[in-house]
Structures are given as structure tokens and as C-alpha cells.
Amino acid sequence: MTWALSSLLNNREAPWKAQQELDAHVGKDRRSPRGSTPGPLPIPHEATEDCYVSGYFVPKGTWLILNLYKIHHGPRVWPDPYEFRSERFLTTHKDIDVRGQHFELIPFGSSRGMCPGISLALQVMGLSLGSLIHAFEIIGDEPVNMEEAIGLTNLKASPLEVLVTLRVPEHV
Numbered sequence: 313m314t315w316a317l318s319s320l321l322n323n324r325e326a327p328w329k330a331q332q333e334l335d336a337h338v339g340k341d342r343r344s345p346r347g348s349t350p351g352p353l354p355i356p357h358e359a360t361e362d363c364y365v366s367g368y369f370v371p372k373g374t375w376l377i378l379n380l381y382k383i384h385h386g387p388r389v390w391p392d393p394y395e396f397r398s399e400r401f402l403t404t405h406k407d408i409d410v411r412g413q414h415f416e417l418i419p420f421g422s423s424r425g426m427c428p429g430i431s432l433a434l435q436v437m438g439l440s441l442g443s444l445i446h447a448f449e450i451i452g453d454e455p456v457n458m459e460e461a462i463g464l465t466n467l468k469a470s471p472l473e474v475l476v477t478l479r480v481p482e483h484v
């Protein structure tokens with residue numbers, strides 16, 4: 313959520329396009345549930361038997377740690393990988409989804425071991441972010457410092473501080 317808000321604040325058009333879309337479809341008189349690599353090195357897995365992965369021999373007992381951060385920033389699949397361009401998912405990458413079937417984008421992992429919280433997470437994030445930018449004008453330092461800190465999850469190095477003002481009637 314923090315990264316999403318930071319990226320929106322660093323981008324002149326995306327948040328306000330999203331806000332306009334919310335205004336057009338929801339209006340300012342009601343709220344809406346609407347959709348929008350937290351774990352860069354997720355839970356390790358262990359090979360339960362000898363196997364080959366893309367021609368590489370993986371002996372039984374090997375620990376496998378996926379580098380999701382790297383997968384999600386590979387320039388062959390994701391041109392200008394560090395650019396925030398959410399419209400990719402409406403255009404060039406519109407057929408790629410996050411539910412573990414497309415290995416270019418697997419923030420929740422894949423197959424039997426994948427995150428069981430995926431549906432909750434997607435709904436809560438979409439709803440929360442949508443509600444925030446629908447209901448509030450959010451003003452932050454520009455540009456927002458996007459430096460990352462080292463951690464189990466992908467944390468921001470400095471806290472995101474913003475000013476918020478209501479943009480819908482108070483009763484909403």
C-alpha cells in the first residue's frame with residue numbers, strides 16, 4: 313500500500329486518472345470496492361525428490377529460494393522495469409495476472425505452496441487504495457524518495473508522509 317501510494321504520488325497522471333475514473337463510475341456520493349513485490353525473497357521450498365528444472369539438476373533436499381524481485385524486474389518481459397506504469401496492465405501486459413499461472417508475475421508464489429491470503433489481500437488492497445484516492449486529495453513531497461530498505465518484506469527506507477484533505481462530502 314505504501315509503495316503503491318508513493319508511486320502514485322511520483323506520477324502526475326496515474327492517480328488523477330484513477331480518481332477521475334472513480335468519480336465517473338462511483339461519483340462522490342458513495343464509496344466503492346475497486347481493484348488495483350512485497351516479499352522479494354519468499355518462503356524457501358525444499359525439493360522432495362531429485363528433479364530437473366530447465367535442464368538444471370536439483371538434488372533431493374535442495375533449498376529453492378525464488379528471487380521474485382528479479383523476476384518482476386527482468387527487462388525482457390518488463391521494459392523499463394523500474395518505471396511506474398500501471399497502464400501496462402491495461403495494454404501490453406493485459407493478459408498477465410497475479411494468481412500464479414503466469415510466471416512473469418508471481419508476487420503470491422505459485423502452485424500448492426502459494427499464498428492462501430491472495431484473495432483477501434487483493435480485495436483489501438484494491439478497496440483501501442481505491443477508497444483513499446477516491447475520498448482524499450493526497451499531497452506528498454515530490455518526488456517521493458523511493459529508496460528501499462533491506463528486510464524480509466520490501467520496506468521503504470524512509471516513511472511516506474503525506475497531507476490529506478477530504479474531497480467527498482463529510483457524510484460519505
Ligand code: HEM
Binds near residue numbers: 421428
Ligand atoms: C499483498 C499481500 C501479500 C503478498 C504479496 C503475499 C505473498 C506471499 C508469498 C510470496 C508467499 C510464499 C509463497 C510460496 O511459498 O511460494 C506467501 C505465503 C503465505 N501467505 Fe501471503 N501474501 C500477502 C498477503 C497475505 C495475507 C493477507 C495473508 C493472510 C490473511 C497471507 C497468508 C500467507 C500464509 C499463511 C503463507 C504461508 C503459506 C504456506 O507456506 O503454506 N498472505 N504469501
